[in-house]
Amino acid sequence: AIQLTQSPSSLSASVGDRVTITCRASQGISSALAWYQQKSGKPPKLLIYDASSLEDGVPSRFSGSGSGTDFTLTISSLQPEDFATYYCQQANTIPLTFGGGTKVEIK
């Protein structure tokens, strides 16, 4: 199975900060990567698919980039509602796999 390694595992940031989360795949997955946001007690919410395509209704401060093995999720200006855990998911090969998560906390 393809392993996804997210870094950092957690970070502290302030409202208005630019935040970048990385996801590295154990083998090339082209652009077949998605990003999800999960708040406590809620299901994950799809933010980005195909590495850089913004899901309908997701604010434009979220963006994704990368291909092959290295990917990033960027939040251009962190808002109070963005404090959550973020997961990457590879969509290239069965079994579908997720990264370990990055928890974004308030500084």
Added chain:
Amino acid sequence: QVQLQESGPGLVKPSETLSLTCTVSGGSINNYFWSWIRQPPGRGLEWIGYIYYSGSTSYNPSLKSRVTVSVDTSKNQFSLRLISVTAADTAVYYCARRRRGYENFDYWGQGTLVTVSS
């Protein structure tokens, strides 16, 4: 707006069978893939498997010997059956819709916690 709702027992004894159903409302189950994903308390997400409305399936090899996913299009439902459960199967179980054309999940149920304990 498509909505998914999981239902089933919240407590299962070790060695027994976990059975959950996902009811889809606000849209048809036809022409989509439907998936089960789980999350142990405080941990990350694990894809269990999915089913096309026609009945074809794909499973995570780590669970394949114990998992069956089925669909009932007349009821707009699909189901999960996991046999021979252990404490390691304790998790929040989510049902989700696979985004058309992509192996991602655009609609999710709220999740149901299943605890394996005697």
